[in-house]
Amino acid sequence: MYPPNFEYYAPTTLDEAIGLLDQHQGEAKVLAGGQSLIGMMKLRLAQPAALVDINRIPDLSYVREDASALAIGALTRTAELGRSDVIRARYAILADAGREIADPTVRNWGTVGGNLSHGDPGNDLPACMLALNAEYVAQGPKGRRTIPARKFYQDSFVTALGPSEVLVEARVPRAGPGSGSAYSKMERKVGDYATAAVGVRLAVAKSGAIEGAGIGLTNVGPTAIYAAAASDFLNGKTGSAADLEKAGELAASASAPVADNRGPVEFKRDMVRVWTRRTVAHAIARAKGGA
Amino acid sequence: MAIDVEEVTGSTPSTTTRTIHVTVNGVAHRSTIQNRMLLVHYLRERLRLTGTHIGCDTAHCGACTVLVDGTPVKSCNLFAVQVDGRKVDTVEGLEKGGKLHPVQEGFHLEHGLQCGYCTPGMMMASVALLARNPNPTEEEIRRGLSGNLCRCTGYVNIVKAVQHAAKKMQEPAKGGA
Numbered sequence: 117m118y119p120p121n122f123e124y125y126a127p128t129t130l131d132e133a134i135g136l137l138d139q140h141q142g143e144a145k146v147l148a149g150g151q152s153l154i155g156m157m158k159l160r161l162a163q164p165a166a167l168v169d170i171n172r173i174p175d176l177s178y179v180r181e182d183a184s185a186l187a188i189g190a191l192t193r194t195a196e197l198g199r200s201d202v203i204r205a206r207y208a209i210l211a212d213a214g215r216e217i218a219d220p221t222v223r224n225w226g227t228v229g230g231n232l233s234h235g236d237p238g239n240d241l242p243a244c245m246l247a248l249n250a251e252y253v254a255q256g257p258k259g260r261r262t263i264p265a266r267k268f269y270q271d272s273f274v275t276a277l278g279p280s281e282v283l284v285e286a287r288v289p290r291a292g293p294g295s296g297s298a299y300s301k302m303e304r305k306v307g308d309y310a311t312a313a314v315g316v317r318l319a320v321a322k323s324g325a326i327e328g329a330g331i332g333l334t335n336v337g338p339t340a341i342y343a344a345a346a347s348d349f350l351n352g353k354t355g356s357a358a359d360l361e362k363a364g365e366l367a368a369s370a371s372a373p374v375a376d377n378r379g380p381v382e383f384k385r386d387m388v389r390v391w392t393r394r395t396v397a398h399a400i401a402r403a404k405g406g407a
Numbered sequence: 408m409a410i411d412v413e414e415v416t417g418s419t420p421s422t423t424t425r426t427i428h429v430t431v432n433g434v435a436h437r438s439t440i441q442n443r444m445l446l447v448h449y450l451r452e453r454l455r456l457t458g459t460h461i462g463c464d465t466a467h468c469g470a471c472t473v474l475v476d477g478t479p480v481k482s483c484n485l486f487a488v489q490v491d492g493r494k495v496d497t498v499e500g501l502e503k504g505g506k507l508h509p510v511q512e513g514f515h516l517e518h519g520l521q522c523g524y525c526t527p528g529m530m531m532a533s534v535a536l537l538a539r540n541p542n543p544t545e546e547e548i549r550r551g552l553s554g555n556l557c558r559c560t561g562y563v564n565i566v567k568a569v570q571h572a573a574k575k576m577q578e579p580a581k582g583g584a
Contacts, residue, residue, distance in 0.1 A: 117464045117483075119446075120521060121423040124442040124488050124556045147489075154445075154484050155466055219533065219554030221469055246555075306553040307467055 119157035123163070128173060128390040130255060134169045134280060135326035138257050139404070141278035144168050149224035151218065152234050176229075176284065184240065184287040187244060190229025194241070195226070199209060207288060208402055209247060209297035209315050213240045216299065217386070219307040232265075234281040235273040235339070238309030242269060242340035243332030244299055245276055245345075247315040248289045256281035269339035294327075295319040296403025300395045302387055304378060310335040311378040312387040316399040318350065326350045326400070336371035343370040346392065355400045363396055427491040431456065432500030442488050446480075447471045449487035449569070450497060458498040458527050462556070468554030472528035473497045479535045486515035503533070509575040510534050510568070519568030521559035529555050533569045542573055 122305035123144075127133040137144050144154060144166035153329075156162040163406045170176065177193045179200045186207055188197075197203055197214025217223055218229065231241040232252065245265040246301035252263045258281050265286075268276045277283055291297075297317035297375045301310045313334035330342040346366035355358040375386035426439045431454060438453055445467030450473065459482060466484035473482045474496040503506035510533045513519065520526045529552065536543060536551040543551060548569045549562065551563045558566060 117449070119443050121441060121443045123422045123426060124486070126488075126491070150486070150489070151466065151484060154486065156465070167486075171489065219469075220551060221472060221481055221554035222466060222484075224478050225480050225485070 117158045117165055119145070119154070120160070120163050122157075124169065125166065126169045126172045130170075130173055130176075130282065130284065133168050133170055133173060133282060134255060134257055136166070137282070138280040140166050146170055146230075146233075146282055148230040149193065149226040150230075151222045152230065152236060152239075152360050154271065167384065174282070181206070183290070188228050188281070188286045188288070189287075190227060190284050192228045193224055194218075194226045194231060195223035198223075206247070206291045206295075207297060209244050209299045209317055209399075210241075210288075212299035213244050213301075213315070215303040216240060216313075218305070226287060229283045232268075232286060233275060235269065235271075235275045237272055237337060237339050238335045239340070240299070240301065240313060240334055243313065243334040244315040245286060245288070246332035246340055246342040247297070247317045247330040248288045249317075249330055250286050252283050252378065253279075253285040253287060254278070254281040255284050260284075262287075266342050267270075272338045283360055292319060294321060294366060294403055296386055296399045296401070298395050298402060300391050300396040300398065302391055309378075312336050312371075312373070312391055314391045314395040316395045316397070318333065318390075318403060320355075320400050320403040324354050325352050326355055327352075331392060331396070333365055333367065333371055333388060333392075334383055336373040338372070340349060341370055341372070343367040343392070350396065359395050362391045363407060364393035367392040421456065425488050426492070428486055429487075429490050429493060429495055431495045432497060438487075440487050442482060442486065444487045445483055446473070446475075446485045446487045446490060447482035448494070448497070450482060456497050456499050460524055460527055462524065462528075467556065468525070468528075469532060470525050470528040472531045474531055474535055477535065477538065479532050479554075496531070496534075499529055501530065508534070509538070509572040513568035513571035514565075517564050517567040517571050519560065519565045520557075525555060525557045529557065529565060533572065537567070537573055537576060541577060543569070545570075 125136050145164040147167040149170040176189045194217045199212045208209040229238045250265045299315040301313035315332040318329040329345045329347045333341040346363045368389040369384045371388045450459050460470040462468035466481045471482040510530050532555050
């Protein structure tokens, strides 16, 4: 199955890539891993006049933690999330997601930047970044700017990223003491989009109180959803069975699923409730030092 | 350097074609191709390496799995222009000097196939799996091959085939064989 033809560019600098995007006035797309884009082009769901392949640009693939943040370069393959020691030890939500996105072969090519900027509500990493309160660094003709993940997703396939901008880095606030996180995905089979999936990050203070809770939801609305009421509710609570149940109910209320062959609306909403409860419990256990 | 026939008979360069240099199974090729040509079509139709199969054509089934610089990719989901300057390995490159690769031997001896359609992709994914993890558990094999679908075997013999290969590849080389 051949997609329509297109102009192909393989620039070796970010400035060159941005210049090409700018020159094409919104008719060009960035090609990173291409694991969603190429399929959409084959089905004629996307017909860009030009592709700007950023794979030849050096220094866009990295995972490093500094004093304030975990920084992940846009070209980092999603498979790397599950292999990175710092992510496994301190940002388990991303390691969990890095084992659940699509399938192992797709994860070898699909990139973090692509997963975050594609805008498909079925992508797994946006909900994680919403939970983590991450920021995205975008570079365009006017330089760099930072966009909070919680303001990035506007509608299905519509994001705050400009047509001449490239998402170059995701910045996750550095995990403090007592923090824990988890991502759980209900899927019919490997490679499917989530029926429902939930990402949670939080910290447990010495007093036992939950702090800084964040809950993100995948594929149960037009975009990835930040479940603000459920997140706020958990702060100051101890994570009792009643707390977990209430958080699940609030997260379910924040979801807006549509019926498809993964199930009817009521079922998906209830799965958000159940999986939120379980994922919060998992994040608390990790915060307290469990696996 | 192999220059493929269609280039000699010649399309003229344009904004929608590109000349790539790619090493496939150790042989260097130079080809002028349309930008939209998928890697799997390039391998099958230009290089006539038809061992790589097209199954679903939607990046689900893994029948088209090949290695690019040693990493498995679904070649129906990558443009051939993207492998310019890279190394590609296909199922045709597994056998060396008339001797089957241990993964091929495993699929043969353990009967890791029935219709055989998924087998080239299964074997390429297995080769990469064993390169990263020479002694995988059954769970690791099943997870590692979860991007490859088989509709015949129920996967039982595929797991055995990979276990056979893992064992074989860990044996010290026997002299004089």
